[in-house]
Amino acid sequence: MIINNNYLDEIEKILENKNELEDFKRYCTLPLKKSIKINLHKINLDKFRKLISNWGWKIIDPGFIEKGNIENDSFYIDREEIDFALGKSFLHMSGIFYIQEIAAGMPARFLDIKEGDKILDISSAPGGKSTQIGDYLLSYKNRPGIVVANDVNGKRLQTTAHNLNRMGIYNSMLTKLNGFVFGKNLGEVFDHVLVDAPCSGEGTGFKSDFSLKIWKRQEINKICGTQFQLLVSAIKSCKQGGTIVYSTCTMNPYENEENVSKILDFFKGAIELENVDIKNKSIGITEIEIDNETKQILSEQDAEKLARFWPHKQKTGGFFIAKFKKVKTLQEKYPNKENKIAPKNPFKIDTSKSLQKQVSNFIQEQYGIKVDKSKYLFFATSKKIYLTSPEFLEFKDILEFEKVGVPIMKFGGEHKFIPLHSFGTTIGGETNKKYINLNQDDMQKYSNLEDIKIENLDGKYKDREYVVIKFEGIGMGVGKIIDGKIKNKFIKA
Ligand SMILES: C[S@@+](CC[C@H](N)C(=O)[O-])C[C@H]1O[C@@H](n2cnc3c(N)ncnc32)[C@H](O)[C@@H]1O
Known part of the structure; x- marks a missing residue:
């Protein structure tokens, strides 16, 4: 696999020890172990473990989660039979588990989901995290709340629809909008918002060498702009007291810490960074180097709240998570204008x-x-x-x-x-x-x-x-x- 030198130069700058680079390069090319997320509202961990142990399957805890209010649901899976695709198992087909990368299973856990919450997943396709949010909501048993799974890409949204159906996530609705529009049109209507952002995808470089081969700073700048706009929209559309989680499957600092730094500045006083409480995580970086000059972007204290997953350290795909709390309403500062995303020609539905x-x-x-x-x-x-x-x-x-x-x-x-x-x-x-x-x-x-x-x-x-x-x-x-x-x-x- 070819890894672009511009990219390696950027990564070398932020590695704790420069001699990690060889290890980093090696792990970027290794296939990841298969992992799954269990659909907790259908089956609990003990029952699932017992069931699969009868068939010679094993789940292995990656060790990232302290016992909390949401049961651990993301595991590596080891199976004796290797000729039978995991995706063809009836447990997968009938929505008992979702095949998902371990680190990707983390962001939704930090949304502070409560019974009856209304949650926006602003860039949701193919729907892994929407199904996870819907599952946590349904695990409360009484009021199921709702997850609004949005994506700008209609084709990818169809996969989200299929996945929500397969996993039995009935407390969901799908929207096909540019995520930038929620904040200005709806105002503060969601309890929490997930921004699992479109990104340069270096963290999943092992899937294809495309993202690592063609890495260009100009392209990254464009992606950073989209990510920032999605964050702005997410924060505006979240209620006071709500949580906004930002994640990418990338490791460069521009799409991650620099965006965090910019958004904290932009909404100064209205949002605060909260701790992403993951055991054995790597923390964020505090400085970036631009034109041979070092620029401080975050304090040590803030960087410690972030979670980084490095292929060669956590042995996952590359991943980044930041969690914000909205501590002040922004409704007065940014009053929502006429709602242009209301249904224009509502197709006929009967809820009588x-x-x-x-x-x-x-x-x-x-x-x-x-x-x-x-x-x-x-x-x-x-x-x-x-x-x-x-x-x-x-x-x-x-x-x-x-x-x-x-x-x-x-x-x-x-x-x-x-x-x-x-x-x-x-x-x-x-x-x-x-x-x-x-x-x-x-x-x-x-x-x-x-x-x-x-x-x-x-x-x-x-x-x-x-x-x-x-x-x-x-x-x-x-x-x-x-x-x-x-x-x-x-x-x-
Ligand atoms: C990393 S993927 C999301 C993965 C998804 N959360 C999951 O767990 O399955 C990012 C998604 O952002 C979507 N996207 C890109 N630009 C967008 C925009 N302006 N508004 C909404 N979605 C956007 C892409 O189509 C892509 O599906």
Whole structure:
């Protein structure tokens, strides 16, 4: 792999010891160990560990997290079988875990998420951290809050949509906007905001040598401008008392500490830097060298609050995290103008009381689920019923959206509604009738889109009836009973 000399010169300047450079270069080219993030609202760590240990899989704690209010959920994974792709495992396909780089699993943990929070993920695609935020919100059990997953890139946003569906993150909405616009159009509406910024991507250089090969200062300056604007918008749109987390998968100081320094100056008195409490982290740098002159950008005290992940030290991808608290409102200084991002031609959706009643009755009668209005909101388009959280109503008329919640049913059939795969992965776990628990082998077949023959099924269910598929009591999907078999309905959502 080729690593550009301009880049290495920059890195050499900020390494603690100059003789680290060879080590740094070597680690930049090594593949990273596979790692996952467990979907905590579906499975806890003990249960997950027990389950996979039966199959000769092991999870290894990277040791970055002190026991806190969020259970540790990001681990390296070791498996005996190497010919079976991790992404094809039924646990992945039905949203029990997400494949995510270890350091990338850290920023969302520092958002200080509370029950019912409304959180903006300003540049979200492909959605790893949005699914994580949604998961933490759902882990509270009562009010699910909402994560607004935004990205300017429509194609990448489709992957976010797919990932939110797969992970059962129904407390979500998707917007396709330039992230710069939130602050000036909405004002202070979010409890917390994540800026997992577009960056030069050196930290993931191992994926392709492109970012390390063509590293140019002018290009970096452009990216820094975008990152700064996203931070400005994030901070303006966050409520007083809220948290803004900034992260990049890059190691040069310009996209990281220098941006932190600039934003602290720009919003002096309104934001404060907070500690990113990670064990064995590297701290931020305090000085940069410009035209042979050394410039102090942060105090020692502030640099210690930041978290840097170096490939050769933490043995992760290169990564950077800063956490800010908004201590003062900015509403008077920057009053929001006319809201230009409100829905212009809202596509027809029905969130009426009568719809809530009809869907709730169907779910209760057919599947025995008692619908809790503080957790679930249904809405209908002309073809499908979606499940989302009641917090959506606060954004419905002020934010142009692409998609809300996850599709759980379509119109049709004997009872007017036909359950879709995501019915199983969202509320399916709560069914106390019309469900079938599958064992591990059948679950894998189900994820491979095979139909499942079940012994003694005859007579238990009506032909052509839809059942929820469960594994260890967790909702995994939906199937249709036909001729004594479960006809596969996987991802036919
Ligand atoms: C590092 S990626 C985000 C990764 C994501 N948070 C995850 O965990 O899966 C940065 C994203 O920023 C998006 N982006 C770039 N410029 C943007 C802008 N002005 N507004 C919103 N999103 C932007 C890119 O399309 C890209 O998807």
